[in-house]
Amino acid sequence: MQDRAVLQSVENDRRINREQDPEFLSVFQNAILLALKEAGMLSEMQYRYAEGKLKAQRRCR
Numbered sequence: 001m002q003d004r005a006v007l008q009s010v011e012n013d014r015r016i017n018r019e020q021d022p023e024f025l026s027v028f029q030n031a032i033l034l035a036l037k038e039a040g041m042l043s044e045m046q047y048r049y050a051e052g053k054l055k056a057q058r059r060c061r
Contacts, residue, residue: 022058029054 018025030051037047 026054026058 033047033050036042
């Protein structure tokens with residue numbers, strides 16, 4: 001049996017948005033890209049392209 005993460009509870013539930021949580025969203029987006037790369041769903045080139053797009057998007061805000 002594989003190990004699985006299980007959500008035990010949610011505290012202080014609120015919507016995440018760009019205005020209030022820019023740092024969280026930035027880290028979250030990077031984590032998703034890294035997970036896709038590690039899973040073999042993105043090549044190194046695709047990962048770098050997407051990472052560049054995210055960086056450019058942050059600079060425009």
